Amino acid sequence: AQSVTQLDSHVSVSEGTPVLLRCNYSSSYSPSLFWYVQHPNKGLQLLLKYTSAATLVKGINGFEAEFKKSETSFHLTKPSAHMSDAAEYFCVVSGPTGGGNKLTFGTGTQLKVEL
Amino acid sequence: EAGVAQSPRYKIIEKRQSVAFWCNPISGHATLYWYQQILGQGPKLLIQFQNNGVVDDSQLPKDRFSAERLKGVDSTLKIQPAKLEDSAVYLCASSPRLAETQYFGPGTRLLVL
Numbered sequence: 001a002q003s004v005t006q007l008d009s010h011v012s013v014s015e016g017t018p019v020l021l022r023c024n025y026s027s028s029y030s031p032s033l034f035w036y037v038q039h040p041n042k043g044l045q046l047l048l049k050y051t052s053a054a055t056l057v058k059g060i061n062g063f064e065a066e067f068k069k070s071e072t073s074f075h076l077t078k079p080s081a082h083m084s085d086a087a088e089y090f091c092v093v094s095g096p097t098g099g100g101n102k103l104t105f106g107t108g109t110q111l112k113v114e115l
Numbered sequence: 116e117a118g119v120a121q122s123p124r125y126k127i128i129e130k131r132q133s134v135a136f137w138c139n140p141i142s143g144h145a146t147l148y149w150y151q152q153i154l155g156q157g158p159k160l161l162i163q164f165q166n167n168g169v170v171d172d173s174q175l176p177k178d179r180f181s182a183e184r185l186k187g188v189d190s191t192l193k194i195q196p197a198k199l200e201d202s203a204v205y206l207c208a209s210s211p212r213l214a215e216t217q218y219f220g221p222g223t224r225l226l227v228l
Contacts, residue, residue, distance in 0.1 A: 036219075043119070044158070044206065044219040090157050094214070101214040102171065103148075105157025 002027040002095045006106035014114050019078040021109045023091030026072065032094040033074045034103070035065055039087045047089075050074065061085070086113045117141065119220035121207050127226045133195035136223045140188065140209030146170075148217060149182055149192050150206040158206055164190065165213060197227045 007022040025031055035047040048059025055067045065076045074091060091106040120139040128134050140147050146165050150158035161180065162172040167187040175182070179198070184190040194201055204224050208217040 032214075034216075041221075043221040044208075046216060046218070049216060092157075096214075102160055102163075103158075103217060105159070107155075107157050 002029070002031065002093045002102075002104050004091045004093050004104060004106040006089075006091050006109050008109050009107065010110045010112065012112040012114060013081045015083055016080050019076070019081045019085065019111065021076040021089050021091075021111065023074045023076065023106060024072050025074055025091070025093045027093055027095055029095050033065075033067060034092040034094065035059065035063070035074075035076050036090045036092060036105075037087050038090065038108075044090070047076070081111075081113045083113050083115070086111055119207055119209055119218055121205075121220040121223055123223055124221065125224050125226075127228065128197055129228050130199055131196040133193065134197055134225065135191050135193045136205050136207075136225075138190045138192070138207030138220060140190070140207070141218055144209035144211050144218075145187075146210045146213050146215070146217075147184055147190050148208040148210075149190070150208065152204040152206055152222070154203070161192070170213070194225075197225075199227050201225060202227045 003026045005024045033050040036044040038044050047063050048057045050057045050067045058064045063078045088108045088110050090108050092103050122137050148163050149161045152158040162175045162182045163170045164184045167184050182192045204222040206222045207220045210217045
């Protein structure tokens with residue numbers, strides 16, 4: 001079984017300040033973890049992924065995430081928020097299911113960026 | 116490289132009507148997925164294809180939902196008859212092979228009245 005918990009449903013930051021979106025995971029396997037972003041009326045876009053290589057993963061648009069096995073966490077960070085970062089962010093864990101592979105999504109964190 | 120294409124983008128129907136959604140995956144991607152995203156929730160996997168075979172449909176409500184990928188490329192998802200609770204965004208995704216990164220289309224937003 002696998003699951004993710006996104007600890008904040010809404011996060012609000014000022015432009016130019018750091019962003020932290022928190023995610024904890026649970027998995028019976030060595031997990032693959034992802035962060036996806038969803039802008040209004042647009043499809044999900046992959047920000048970054050962790051697949052058991054380096055624990056600090058760098059993604060697009062200045063985002064990065066650190067895999068911490070001892071804390072079962074995979075928090076997403078960015079040093080300086082931009083207005084264009086306002087969107088919904090999903091933490092996702094991947095694992096086997098039946099004969100295939102399944103992505104399990106968190107409930108999402110809505111990021112608001114204010115001037 | 117063209118992304119995952121879906122149509123229509125929006126659909127409004129009345130309950131008990133039928134509806135179909137179409138997906139064209141990224142060229143060469145063997146694996147195709149359909150997800151349902153209800154407002155305020157994360158996407159939930161409905162069905163997964165590897166080429167034209169079903170790999171996992173355990174979350175598909177088979178009494179009203181069906182999906183096919185006859186030639187291993189395009190796929191259609193059908194709901195018949197629709198219920199109010201089927202109002203959601205239906206997302207299609209594809210990946211080169213099983214367990215590889217999934218790329219999502221823009222989705223079809225369905226409203227059932």
